[in-house]
Amino acid sequence: MRSPLPAKVPAFFPFGFTIRATLPLLAAACCFLCATAAAAEPVTAGERADALLARMTTDEKISQLVLLTGYGAVTGPVQLQQSLEDNIRKGECGNVFNVMSVAQVRKLQKIAVEDTRLHIPLLFGYDVIHGYKTIFPICLGEAASWNPALIENSERVAATEGAAAGLNWTFAPMVDIARDPRWGRICEGAGEDPFLGSAIAAARVRGIQGTNLAAPDTLLACVKHYAAYGAVQAGREYNTVDMSERMLREVYLPPYRAAIDAGALSVMASFNELNGIPATANRFLLQQILRDEWGFTGFVVTDYTAVNEMVAHGSAADETEAARQALAAGVDMDMQSSAYLNHLKELLAAGKISQAQIDTAARRILEVKFKLGLFDDPYRRCDEQREKQVLYSPENLEAAYRMACESCVLLKNQNQALPLKTGANIAVIGPLADSQRDLLGSWKGEGDWNFIETVLGAIRHENTNGTVTYARGCDIASTNRDGFAAAVRAAQNADVAVLVLGESCDMCGEAKSRTSINLPGVQTELLREIKQTGKPIVLVLMNGRPLTLEEESQISDAVLDTWFPGTEGGRATADLLFGRQNPSGKLPVTFPRTLGQVPIFYAAKNTGRPLNPANPKEAYKSSYIDCPNDPLYPFGFGLSYTTFTYSDVQLDGTTLRPGGTLTATVTVTNSGPRDGAEVVQLYLRQLVGSVTRPVRELKGFQKLELKAGESRTVAFSIGEKELSFLRADMTVGTEPGKFQVFIGPNSRDTSAAAFELLE
Ligand code: NOJ
Numbered sequence: 009m010r011s012p013l014p015a016k017v018p019a020f021f022p023f024g025f026t027i028r029a030t031l032p033l034l035a036a037a038c039c040f041l042c043a044t045a046a047a048a049e050p051v052t053a054g055e056r057a058d059a060l061l062a063r064m065t066t067d068e069k070i071s072q073l074v075l076l077t078g079y080g081a082v083t084g085p086v087q088l089q090q091s092l093e094d095n096i097r098k099g100e101c102g103n104v105f106n107v108m109s110v111a112q113v114r115k116l117q118k119i120a121v122e123d124t125r126l127h128i129p130l131l132f133g134y135d136v137i138h139g140y141k142t143i144f145p146i147c148l149g150e151a152a153s154w155n156p157a158l159i160e161n162s163e164r165v166a167a168t169e170g171a172a173a174g175l176n177w178t179f180a181p182m183v184d185i186a187r188d189p190r191w192g193r194i195c196e197g198a199g200e201d202p203f204l205g206s207a208i209a210a211a212r213v214r215g216i217q218g219t220n221l222a223a224p225d226t227l228l229a230c231v232k233h234y235a236a237y238g239a240v241q242a243g244r245e246y247n248t249v250d251m252s253e254r255m256l257r258e259v260y261l262p263p264y265r266a267a268i269d270a271g272a273l274s275v276m277a278s279f280n281e282l283n284g285i286p287a288t289a290n291r292f293l294l295q296q297i298l299r300d301e302w303g304f305t306g307f308v309v310t311d312y313t314a315v316n317e318m319v320a321h322g323s324a325a326d327e328t329e330a331a332r333q334a335l336a337a338g339v340d341m342d343m344q345s346s347a348y349l350n351h352l353k354e355l356l357a358a359g360k361i362s363q364a365q366i367d368t369a370a371r372r373i374l375e376v377k378f379k380l381g382l383f384d385d386p387y388r389r390c391d392e393q394r395e396k397q398v399l400y401s402p403e404n405l406e407a408a409y410r411m412a413c414e415s416c417v418l419l420k421n422q423n424q425a426l427p428l429k430t431g432a433n434i435a436v437i438g439p440l441a442d443s444q445r446d447l448l449g450s451w452k453g454e455g456d457w458n459f460i461e462t463v464l465g466a467i468r469h470e471n472t473n474g475t476v477t478y479a480r481g482c483d484i485a486s487t488n489r490d491g492f493a494a495a496v497r498a499a500q501n502a503d504v505a506v507l508v509l510g511e512s513c514d515m516c517g518e519a520k521s522r523t524s525i526n527l528p529g530v531q532t533e534l535l536r537e538i539k540q541t542g543k544p545i546v547l548v549l550m551n552g553r554p555l556t557l558e559e560e561s562q563i564s565d566a567v568l569d570t571w572f573p574g575t576e577g578g579r580a581t582a583d584l585l586f587g588r589q590n591p592s593g594k595l596p597v598t599f600p601r602t603l604g605q606v607p608i609f610y611a612a613k614n615t616g617r618p619l620n621p622a623n624p625k626e627a628y629k630s631s632y633i634d635c636p637n638d639p640l641y642p643f644g645f646g647l648s649y650t651t652f653t654y655s656d657v658q659l660d661g662t663t664l665r666p667g668g669t670l671t672a673t674v675t676v677t678n679s680g681p682r683d684g685a686e687v688v689q690l691y692l693r694q695l696v697g698s699v700t701r702p703v704r705e706l707k708g709f710q711k712l713e714l715k716a717g718e719s720r721t722v723a724f725s726i727g728e729k730e731l732s733f734l735r736a737d738m739t740v741g742t743e744p745g746k747f748q749v750f751i752g753p754n755s756r757d758t759s760a761a762a763f764e765l766l767e
Contacts, residue, residue, distance in 0.1 A: 053378035057371050060126065066363070068126060069370040070352050071102040075133065075309060075343045078107030078116075092116070096130065097123050100349055102373070103341065105133035105179075108454065113174030114390045121386045129377060129386035133177040136227065137196060137451035138162070140169035142404040142575050145415040146449035146516070146552055147182065149571030151198035151596035152646070153414035154687040155711050156211035163215025165407045166453075167227040171389045172398035173454070176380050177228040179276060181212035183263035184233055187607040189597070190243025192520025195450050195552030195572075197238060199596030200609045200643060202259050203706040206266035213270035221273070222381030224388045225398075231267040233278030233311060235293050236260045240280055243606075245521045249280045254699070256282075258734050259611075265302055273306030273376050277339060279314055286321045288314040289330070294338035307340040307372040315339070315347040327351060332360050340369035405576055412573040412580030414685075417593035418566070418647040419557075425544045425565035427587025427649060428504060431474040435502035436464050437495045437538065438509045438531070439484045440550045449572030450517030450552055460575050463508050463548060466582030477502060484512045485529040492537050499541040506585065507535060507564075508548045513572055516552025525603055526556050539563045548581060554599040558640055569593075587649060592685035592711070594646035594754065598639045605635065610643040610755040611702040644689050644706075644754035650680030650716060654688075657751045657761040664765050666742060669727035672761065674751045676722060678714035687711045690724045691750040691758060697743055698736035704750055704758075724751070731765060 050059040061069070076092055095101035096119045107116060113132050121127045138144045144162045153159065163181075170178055185205055186194040198208040209231070218226040236256055240247035251260070268275070275298065278287040287293055288310050298304045315330050324330035331347040332355050342348035355361045381388055398404070418426070428434065440446055442464040444457040461469070468476045481495035482488060499505040509531045515522065526532065538545060547564035549555070550572055561567050568591065570581050583589045600608045615630040619637050631637050655675040664670050676688055690708035694701040708724040726749065731742045744767045752758030 053375045056378045056383065057374035060128070060374055061367060061371050064126060064370070066353065066356065066366065068099055068128075069366050070348060071099045072128070072370045072373045073341050073348045073352070073366070074101045074346070075103040075105060075131070075341050076101045076346075077105050077344055078112070093119055096120050099124050102128060103131040103133065105177075105343070107132055108134050108170075108173045108175055110174045110390045110392050110395045114387060117386050117390070128374070129382040131177045131228070131377065132175045133179060133230070134170060134175050134453075135180070135451055136166050136170040136175065136178040136453055137180050137182065138449065138453075139166045139408065139455060139574065140173060140453045141399040141455055142166075142169060142408050143448045143452060143455035144408050144411050145573045145577065146195045146451075146571050147197060148195045148199060148552065148596060149415040149449075149573060150411060151204065151208055152417050152571065152593040153411065154204070154594050154596070154709055155414055156207045158411055158414060159208055160211040160215040161407055162411050163212045164218065165404045167216045167218065168225045169399055169404065170227050171225045172391070172395045174390050174395070175227060176382065176389055177230065177274070178216060179230045179232060180216060181209055181229060181267060182232050183209040183212075183267055184236070184238035184278075185260050185263060186238035186597070187609045188239075188243035189525045189553040189555075189600070189606060190521050190523060190603070191238065191240060192245060192516045192522070192552070193518060194238070194597065195516040198263070200598060201596065201611065201706050202262040204596055204709070205263040209263040209267040210270035213267045213272045217271055217273075221379045222384070222388075224391070224394070228274055228376060228380055229267070229272040230274040230276050230309065231264055231272045232276035233287075234264055234275050234298070235278060235287060236282055237278035237280050237287075243521050245519045246279050249282050251283070253738070254734060261297070268298075268302055268304050273379065275304065275306065275308045277308055277310050277314065279311050279317065281321055281323070286314070286318050286323050288339055289318060289323060289333035289337045291337045299338065305372070306376055307369070308338055309341040310334065310339055310343045310345070312343050313345040315342050315345040328355060331355065335361055335365050335369065340372050408574050409576035409580050412570075412577045413584060413589045415571060415573065415593050416581065416584055416591055417569045417595055417645075418591035418649075419569055419641055419645070420561055420564065420567040421647055421649070422565050423544065425504070425546055426568070426585060428471075428506070428546070428585050430471050430586060432471070432503040433475045433501065434467060434471060434477070435495075435498035435505045435543075436467055436476055436478045436508065437481045437498060437505055437534070438507045439480055439482060440510055441478065441506075441508035442480070446513040446550055447573060447575070447577045449513050449574065450520075452513075455575060461578040463578050463581045466578040467506065467585065470582045470586050481507075481534045482530050484510075484531070487530055489530055489533070492534060495534060496537050496541060499538045499543050502543060504544045504546060505538050505541070506546045506548060507538060508550070509535065509560075510550035510555070511552055513552070520552075522553075524556075525553060527560060532560060535560055535563055546585065548585070554597055556600060556602055556640070558601050561640065590649045590682060590684045591646065592648060592687070594644050594687045595641055596643070598643045599641040601640045602635055604632070605637075605639065608639055611705050613700050614703050638756075642754050642756040644687070645756070646687075646754070648680070648684040648686065650678055650682045650684040652684070652686045652714070652753060653677045653679045654752060654759060657749055657759050659749065659761045659763055662763050664726075664763055666765070667728060669725050670763055671723050671725055672749050672751060673721050673723045674759075675719055676712060676714065677719040678716055681716055683713070683715045685711055685713045686753065688722045689752060689754065689758075691755060692726070692730060693748040693750070694731070694733070694743070695746045695748065697733065697745065699734070701733065704755060706755070
């Protein structure tokens with residue numbers, strides 16, 4: 009029933025909370041307090057959730073477990089569905105996603121807090137993955153910055169923008185370790201390594217949630233996709249995952265754990281099955297590890313329609329049974345399948361689930377809503393003025409520019425092909441040179457691409473005293489060669505050819521697995537044609553995954569990988585090409601020579617017949633007969649316009665007692681002509697263990713800014729934490745024995761020292 013009271017009473021209820029919503033809440037609160045006069049007033053979010061839960065009907069509780077989308081498409085705003093409004097009004101849906109902008113959020117929130125009996129506010133979720141309006145480089149690109157503080161800042165900006173648009177929840181961070189570049193979602197994570205991945209996962213959560221979850225500029229983080237989604241067989245999307253518990257715990261779980269330790273209060277179960285049980289009904293993952301071992305107190309949401317998908321998996325005969333299994337395993341919220349909405353009540357009546365199970369799930373969700381401050385002011389993130397000021401603010405664009413500069417990786421630079429000289433005659437060639445949309449990458453959020461500067465535009469901007477000729481050359485993926493002749497002519501008349509090649513932004517992300525990871529279409533042919541002109545070639549890449557680039561990198565004088573660099577990516581790329589900025593990115597994932605080497609990652613095992621580097625062709629060794637073992641570009645690799653020299657590794661001892669620490673130091677000198685940044689990387693190897701150890705594992709890194717000629721000594725502490733591992737008995741700890749320490753600019757070119765951990 010509508011109240012005749014005025015909608016707003018600003019003096020008494022600041023922050024725009026409507027009195028129609030407030031009075032019933034206050035009345036309800038008073039009744040409750042009277043009824044429980046002897047009980048202490050609920051203060052914490054948990055106590056407040058308990059108090060509210062005590063007044064809820066089963067239907068009201070179930071509605072809290074339901075998450076429905078505002079529209080069918082994955083991206084782009086459309087009219088709200090009338091039925092969603094009805095769902096909310098009828099108390100069938102307690103949370104929505106894919107609804108954004110203050111106007112839209114306010115509209116639905118108003119229904120929830122004014123037209124439902126208990127006035128419980130909605131969560132508004134959205135995939136703010138690498139930016140909301142201001143789009144940052146794709147996450148794999150951001151990981152190449154090896155700069156967690158900068159990544160935290162990206163997330164702060166993204167969360168601030170998302171919250172300014174009324175959202176209170178993002179389905180991020182995605183922290184899936186991925187070692188198979190065929191998988192399209194490798195672009196959404198931090199690459200192949202658990203140590204780097206964990207540092208970045210924690211940074212992302214800190215950035216998203218800020219220091220106060222109730223602040224109007226924070227979002228609730230959702231760690232996804234739990235678990236091991238990055239290990240789908242053959243890199244095929246949604247495919248089966250079958251792996252040992254050891255591999256799971258050593259490699260795949262650490263980033264989820266790091267995100268939870270950093271305070272993330274929601275987790276998304278992944279689409280895949282793990283060892284025969286879909287993650288959505290996997291008690292081992294959701295109860296034993298997540299809750300019992302890690303102490304997670306937030307709530308678990310499914311991925312999109314994943315409850316229903318258990319029928320296709322073959323682990324549940326129908327949706328009713330799927331809903332039962334998911335709830336029993338510890339899934340609190342059902343994204344979009346409606347299986348909870350449609351079946352929990354009947355399951356309860358049949359005694360197949362308990363009231364306690366529903367209560368537990370509802371309470372977890374309500375507690376987070378209290379922590380988000382939604383009960384104190386459901387409109388705290390609904391401020392039109394702030395929305396206008398924050399989205400695309402100059403500071404946000406500047407943050408995206410800085411991130412784009414730090415995420416690009418210089419893979420090759422011979423004959424000083426880079427930096428380009430202004431005033432030169434430059435041929436800019438390739439299907440990505442003048443593409444606005446592709447710059448934004450896989451998750452574009454609400455980013456507009458129509459106004460952004462392309463790589464071509466930015467090169468023109470920069471090279472005003474020279475000439476820039478543009479020829480598209482070919483499409484990204486078609487076999488049409490009609491543009492080759494014009495591209496060759498442009499190169500012939502130029503001092504240098506800059507080719508901007510790669511994948512389209514639609515070739516990576518969800519459901520974008522590939523069976524070859526080469527440059528699509530006839531782009532390599534185009535490159536060969538341009539090579540015939542004899543002009544220096546600078547290859548600028550856009551890609552959401554490692555590509556096989558052996559020939560392309562041989563043909564080119566310089567190669568700069570920009571991933572998909574975001575809203576400010578055109579400017580950042582041009583500034584890097586002309587040397588206004590100095591590249592400092594390092595690969596967060598190995599680039600193979602050929603797809604046949606996949607999975608290829610630096611932290612491999614030695615095997616019983618390791619290849620002899622002095623004689624790599626020796627027979628009966630762990631090798632290929634048609635390809636070297638080593639990758640084209642190793643993990644951690646990336647060049648600069650300056651050079652860095654490393655001293656030998658110094659250790660302050662050769663033995664270590666359990667509980668003690670050693671310090672490894674190295675002096676890094678900027679021995680080149682200009683200022684630059686370098687990521688100094690520490691790797692360890694335990695030579696013998698109760699289970700075999702990888703040939704090296706990243707255990708530390710530091711990014712340094714060094715002026716030309718400057719030297720700095722970098723110290724890494726090595727102790728219990730760095731030396732512990734999952735022993736044969738599945739306990740975590742150290743074992744005595746010999747270790748090697750490697751420090752260097754990437755996982756390959758290191759110098760070494762040795763020590764022994766004593767009994
Ligand atoms: C499916 C994707 O797997 C997940 O990452 C995303 O958050 C949801 N859809 C919601 O859009």
